[in-house]
Amino acid sequence: MTKGQTTKKVCVGNVALGGGEPIRIQSMTTTKTADVEKTVAQIVALEKAGCEIVRVAVSDEADALAIKEVTAKIKTPLVADIHFSPKLAVMAIENGADKVRINPGNIGGETEIRYVADCIKTHHIPVRVGANTGSIEKNFLEKYGRSAEALVESALYNVRLLEKFGVEDIVISVKASDVPLTVRSYALLAQKTQYPLHLGVTEAGTTEAGVVKSAVGIGSLLLSGIGDTIRVSLTDDPVREVYAAQHILRACGMEENYVEVVSCPTCGRCAWESMSLANKVTEFVRPYKKKAKIAVMGCVVNGPGEAKDADLGIAGGNGVCMLFKKGETYKKIAACDAEEEFLKEIRLLLDGE
Ligand code: SF4
Structure with missing residues (x-):
């Protein structure tokens, strides 16, 4: 992406991101998703706090099935976070997930990727793929070391795996816990893609350190025109993540009505x-x-x-x-x-x- 260009717009349920839309605030629940009552209560609290897109972990079939009941009781679009299992990814989508967070590189070979990609296309939902410093593909880690190049190439490799099977609505992230590395990685990624970018500093820590790391990392990228949606990761109540995200947008001059x-x-x-x-x-x-x-x-x-x-x-x-x-x-x-x-x-x- 060259300076002045906007990213591609994608829709997560009824919330559009990228393509000049406002920067969207995301958070993630800390409940077991299959515990519908607790999960819905937390999402409703997040909605009230200003969260625009919410992510839930899907670690087994009970979680995937619970998405149907959860989405019926909330307004916020829901993202299902799945690792390793094509079956769970398809179940989550069929039960109403508005977006999935997967890395095709870790869900199997071409047959499994095609299986999930076909489901994504049938349901017209976007996907977030990405790399963080703990999940860089081995060959890129060997080639580039633990660096911005390794994160970006690893993320783009996962993007290509989906593109190969016709998936077009993709959001990308390249998160590190190290703030300068996060900023360098997103800056490099922004030069190489027009897909919208999900910004975050991973494992940012407990509230005080986490807010500062996220503000510096996310804030400096936003001020240089990079980023379409943000998630502040804190070891705290996720409502605090939403408040922190709002403060970052405000400090960057990107939200005025408050x-x-x-x-x-x-x-x-x-x-x-x-x-x-x-x-x-x-x-x-x-x-x-x-x-x-x-x-x-x-x-x-x-x-x-x-x-x-x-x-x-x-x-x-x-x-x-x-x-x-x-x-x-x-x-x-x-x-x-x-x-x-x-x-x-x-x-x-x-x-x-
Ligand atoms: S307004 Fe200024 S001078 Fe007065 S208490 Fe606050 S810091 Fe001190």
């Missing part, structure tokens, strides 16, 4: 508990899909001035808090009423327009 909460780091001038209020406000405004900026600042000395572009803000003082709009204070409230009063003002601002 309420931004700015808050100061506090310092020795801070005279009240601004940190806990900042966290509460962040949760409170999460469901709103409109562009606005709310500030929670530690002191009245510098707060209103430092946050003068905020539509609404609060700054604390000695037992008293100031409410301000665009840097101009307009109301004094007792610090003990700060939370209740400020949330009321936010509701007025966001609901009252």
Whole structure:
């Protein structure tokens, strides 16, 4: 893909990705898929958080069969993640998966690949293929070592195996846990293909390290115009993955309709508990899909001035808090009423327009 070109558009259920569509947010359930009740509950929580495509693991026939019941109870398109088994891939598709994540290289020979490819074509669904540092095809690992070339060639080898049997709607990923390697791999891949790219840093880790690694890796690729869908991998509740993905898109300037909460780091001038209020406000405004900026600042000395572009803000003082709009204070409230009063003002601002 040369700069300025868009990728091919593919549809996962009713969600299109690539071809200039918005960057789609994905996540993956952590439940046993065959446990329909738990799986649906988690997917509904993910939908509510803003997840647009959800992936489930299919490790046995019970999981593959459960897809029928799960998809009947959710709105989000569902991707079935299958390794090694052509039979499970076909079962998952026949039970309603909107996309499959497979590597044809590990599901068998030509007969098995043709069997799955025919099913994919009959049901008109896309496939994600990819390589990560743990699954590079042996010959590419020997030829290139553990490198961007090995990841890209390994992924493209799997793409060609599907193309050979007429599969055209393909999404590709080349994930590593090493951020610079991930970024180099996707940049190289983007030069070689027009298929949409699924971005992610694999085994990113627990929340703090994982969010940073994903933000740096995914964020730098998005800012250079690479990527069509993203998944933040965290060893945490997958809802956290969706929140982190949203923050990455926002930080990259790719999502505007949200309420931004700015808050100061506090310092020795801070005279009240601004940190806990900042966290509460962040949760409170999460469901709103409109562009606005709310500030929670530690002191009245510098707060209103430092946050003068905020539509609404609060700054604390000695037992008293100031409410301000665009840097101009307009109301004094007792610090003990700060939370209740400020949330009321936010509701007025966001609901009252
Ligand atoms: S707004 Fe006040 S408390 Fe917050 S960092 Fe600035 S000077 Fe410190």
